Amino acid sequence: MSITGGYTDTQIQEALQIYINRFVICPACSIPETIPQLKKESKKNILLELKCSACGKTSEVKCNNKNEEKTKDVIISFLNKNEWIIKNKGNMVINNELDDSNPFNI
Secondary structure (H helix, E strand, C coil): CCCCCCCCHHHHHHHHHHHHHHHHHCCCCCCCCEEEEEECCCCCCCEEEECCCCCCEEEEECCCCHHHHHHHHHHHHHHCCCCCCEEEEEEEEEECCCCCCCCCCC
16 A cells, blocks of 8 residues: 655654554554454455454454545455465464574565
């Protein structure tokens, strides 16, 4: 995802704060330890949920405007295309390409 156009520092900071509040911080405990998960209700209806690795609560992401809805769609698309990602305590690690001898070989 990219930002195009002319924006002030304040506008970018506000957009980042909204993103963090909506898609990163747990609504139950306010700790930024959420892991995005997909919940398929049907083939066409896919929900985005955040599971908090700190408190264990799962909450559905609800969007208030078009920009938040677009961001949610991008996250859902990314998760659908990248099933090889293991989500563990907020860290995303490539499954097949880890070398135990070198911790930085990701």
